[in-house]
Amino acid sequence: MMIGILGGYGDVGSHATRQLLRLGLGPLRIGGRNADAGKRFASEFAEKRVHYQAVDFHDEASLDRFVDGCGILVNCAGPSYAIVDRAARAAMQAGAEYVDAAGDDGLHALLDEAEYRVRERVAVLSAGLQPGLTGLLPRWAAHRELGQVHSLISYFGLLDHFTEVAADDYLQGAAEEVSESLAAWRGGRRSGVLTRQRDIDVPFFPGPATVLPYLNTEGERLAAALGLVRGDWYTVLTGQHVLNAFDRVHSLERSGAIAALCRASQLDLAGREPQVTLLVQLDGVQDGVPIIRTLVLRGRRNAELTGTLAALATLAVTWDEVPAGRHFAADVLEPVSTISRLRESGAVTALEVLQVPIDALGVTQEGSL
Numbered sequence: 298m299m300i301g302i303l304g305g306y307g308d309v310g311s312h313a314t315r316q317l318l319r320l321g322l323g324p325l326r327i328g329g330r331n332a333d334a335g336k337r338f339a340s341e342f343a344e345k346r347v348h349y350q351a352v353d354f355h356d357e358a359s360l361d362r363f364v365d366g367c368g369i370l371v372n373c374a375g376p377s378y379a380i381v382d383r384a385a386r387a388a389m390q391a392g393a394e395y396v397d398a399a400g401d402d403g404l405h406a407l408l409d410e411a412e413y414r415v416r417e418r419v420a421v422l423s424a425g426l427q428p429g430l431t432g433l434l435p436r437w438a439a440h441r442e443l444g445q446v447h448s449l450i451s452y453f454g455l456l457d458h459f460t461e462v463a464a465d466d467y468l469q470g471a472a473e474e475v476s477e478s479l480a481a482w483r484g485g486r487r488s489g490v491l492t493r494q495r496d497i498d499v500p501f502f503p504g505p506a507t508v509l510p511y512l513n514t515e516g517e518r519l520a521a522a523l524g525l526v527r528g529d530w531y532t533v534l535t536g537q538h539v540l541n542a543f544d545r546v547h548s549l550e551r552s553g554a555i556a557a558l559c560r561a562s563q564l565d566l567a568g569r570e571p572q573v574t575l576l577v578q579l580d581g582v583q584d585g586v587p588i589i590r591t592l593v594l595r596g597r598r599n600a601e602l603t604g605t606l607a608a609l610a611t612l613a614v615t616w617d618e619v620p621a622g623r624h625f626a627a628d629v630l631e632p633v634s635t636i637s638r639l640r641e642s643g644a645v646t647a648l649e650v651l652q653v654p655i656d657a658l659g660v661t662q663e664g665s666l
Contacts, residue, residue: 424626
């Protein structure tokens with residue numbers, strides 16, 4: 298079955314392409330506006346049925362030509378707010394399934410659930426690192442380790458460079474208030490009860506760090522699915538430049554804000570290896586006994602993990618593991634099989650479940666687990 302990948306030679310799309318080939322899927326049609334980059338990347342896989350086709354997501358006819366003949370369209374292009382629902386509409390028109398590495402609440406609201414069900418089509422959105430894997434991994438740990446979960450504490454951090462597309466999407470998400478700073482989950486609703494903390498040590502993060510509390514819509518869906526009474530989510534920043542940029546970008550015009558985020562991330566990354574860290578503590582009950590489990594995930598780069606989850610979502614769609622309708626990846630992908638496939642992908646450097654709370658863990662040196 299032909300799989301089309303918008304942005305298939307880009308930062309995220311190149312990882313998705315490689316993972317799809319590793320999974321034995323294809324042939325693959327990668328698309329975008331940069332013919333030189335697309336053809337150069339496709340030539341690396343001459344014997345693996347990858348070819349480039351020019352496509353401009355601003356042009357409906359161009360999108361239609363690209364999707365024609367594809368069984369699945371995977372969107373790894375961006376910024377996602379600029380694509381809106383164009384790619385998803387083109388996939389529906391062509392009778393193709395749809396997987397989006399981004400595509401958060403705004404896109405979900407634009408897609409007609411009834412149409413997907415009547416036409417027996419599938420759309421999987423937010424199939425990336427965050428949102429996506431950050432919502433799926435706690436479900437996996439809860440399914441494995443606990444019968445009932447009462448509370449969750451999550452620390453998530455990236456030491457990586459902002460691409461212009463990623464910076465643009467971050468700013469759009471802030472403008473649309475997909476995430477609320479200083480908010481937490483208390484008794485079934487959002488509550489602004491947390492504060493920013495500076496110069497603290499968080500296990501498995503190179504410190505000292507600044508932690509920024511937030512609650513996004515993915516967290517709300519996770520809290521409802523697990524039946525949480527209490528949920529605290531934090532972004533962990535171990536570099537001063539990105540922290541300073543976060544504090545001032547909202548006063549800049551868009552292009553200046555994008556440039557500031559990109560520049561700050563490069564400064565924080567200088568002389569250090571990129572890394573992704575997710576640390577989650579779950580408190581609950583198993584067979585009537587109180588239990589605590591702490592999940593630790595480490596990876597190399599945002600783009601690698603995002604592209605990998607998009608490929609795994611595509612595999613799940615290919616194998617009819619996703620029912621008709623429009624879904625968020627974290628809500629619909631089967632946690633055990635997906636995380637098993639993630640372990641096999643090579644995209645994670647460590648994934649462990651510990652039988653102690655976060656407070657009992659010592660400060661860990663950078664790069665170790």
